[in-house]
């Protein structure tokens with residue numbers, strides 16, 4: 001896939017996530033936000049690692065590329081700020097709106113100005129190679145992220161199964177004759193808290 005098509009596909013994906021964010025509420029909203037954050041971090045990373053360095057040199061694309069770096073910084077700061085929230089407060093909603101507007105502006109500028117200038121400044125081969133490099137980097141990052149999260153899940157499952165067996169123990173103890181097994185309840189609370197993190 002060439003660089004433009006790859007980046008445009010990313011843009012459409014994020015647009016779709018932003019419309020999901022608008023209609024979601026409660027914890028579902030925070031989960032959509034986590035997805036947006038992940039997508040944007042990955043997208044800005046591949047652009048900054050391959051695409052922008054190639055566009056910084058040619059005169060036609062130099063200024064817009066510098067502007068794009070700055071816009072990325074604004075987006076990253078907002079993402080960091082927003083990810084600290086546990087729920088969608090009024091301030092968080094305002095930040096989400098600003099984030100969306102920033103991303104929309106950035107996408108528009110890239111697709112309508114930077115990409116056409118880049119198509120003029122770079123060869124078709126360059127654009128194809130950049131696309132391949134960004135695609136490979138995306139896969140590498142996603143693979144690392146998914147193996148990290150699967151090992152996290154594994155340990156969460158472990159503690160969840162511990163929690164399950166521990167939480168049934170006091171019930172049995174209450175229902176049965178002996179109360180000696182109820183010491184598990186304190187541990188249950190702790191491990192439940194841990195597994196939610």
Ligand SMILES: [Fe+2]
Pocket residue numbers: 043044047068072106110
């Ligand atoms: Fe970008």
